[in-house]
Amino acid sequence: MQHEVDGRARILTAARSLFSSKGFHQTSMAQLASAAQVSVGQIYRLFKGKEDVIEALVRVDSDAWTAQMTILRSRLDAKELSVEQAFEAMLLHSTDEKDEALSFEILAEAFRNEAVGGMIGQLCLGFRVVLRDFACVANPDLTGEALDAAEELLLACMFGLGHRTLSRPKLPAVIAAKRAAQMIVAGLKAIR
Numbered sequence: 001m002q003h004e005v006d007g008r009a010r011i012l013t014a015a016r017s018l019f020s021s022k023g024f025h026q027t028s029m030a031q032l033a034s035a036a037q038v039s040v041g042q043i044y045r046l047f048k049g050k051e052d053v054i055e056a057l058v059r060v061d062s063d064a065w066t067a068q069m070t071i072l073r074s075r076l077d078a079k080e081l082s083v084e085q086a087f088e089a090m091l092l093h094s095t096d097e098k099d100e101a102l103s104f105e106i107l108a109e110a111f112r113n114e115a116v117g118g119m120i121g122q123l124c125l126g127f128r129v130v131l132r133d134f135a136c137v138a139n140p141d142l143t144g145e146a147l148d149a150a151e152e153l154l155l156a157c158m159f160g161l162g163h164r165t166l167s168r169p170k171l172p173a174v175i176a177a178k179r180a181a182q183m184i185v186a187g188l189k190a191i192r
Contacts, residue, residue: 008046010036012060015053020102024050024109054106055119061099062123068093069130076137083138088181090134094161095173103162124155131155138188146191157184 014035018027029050033040047053072089075081081089110117128151135150136142142150157180161173169176 007036007038007042008056010038011043011046011053012056015050016057016099016102019054019057019105020099024054024105051113051115054109054116057102058106058119058123062126065093066126066130069134073130073133083134084181084185086134086137087184088177091157091161091180091184092173092177094158095164095177096162100163100165127158128155131158135188138185139191142188142191150188150191153187154184 011032014032015027018032018035022031027050029040029043032050032053033043036043043053047056069090072081072086076083076086106116107120110120131154132147132151135147135154139150161176161180164173164176171179
């Protein structure tokens with residue numbers, strides 16, 4: 001059992017690196033097996049194919065994001081953070097550039113592959129619930145269309161800040177997150 005867990009972790013680590021540098025379709029199962037120091041058969045025992053590897057990577061990242069948001073919400077409830085600081089931390093988490101190329105690769109595959117697209121859509125439903133909750137903390141009076149628009153704006157900010165390096169940003173991520181959080185909270189509070 002531990003051998004399977006270790007093999008799975010090595011496969012996901014190798015896939016993260018190879019898919020980022022070479023691309024999903026340009027990475028063969030043999031290359032993935034070699035990089036992970038497992039056999040191709042081991043990969044197929046643990047995953048149905050590369051699509052399942054992508055799903056596992058997305059789930060790991062999604063679970064980490066959800067755990068981070070749960071911590072932020074707890075700290076917000078405990079009054080350890082202001083709503084602005086919570087948004088800042090959320091946005092800063094999105095600017096982590098270590099997997100930006102992988103994220104682009106997965107999003108491209110989501111448009112080409114209905115199963116991957118469906119999985120990303122399902123995960124976004126969960127993200128939307130969290131974002132709505134944070135929006136309501138900033139402005140408890142948000143309802144209906146205004147709340148739906150806040151959810152859309154926040155999701156767009158998360159995606160956009162997560163892919164900012166290609167736009168040649170002028171601000172460091174820390175400052176961009178701080179200023180964006182200020183603007184988001186001010187905007188959310190202004191909506192009636």
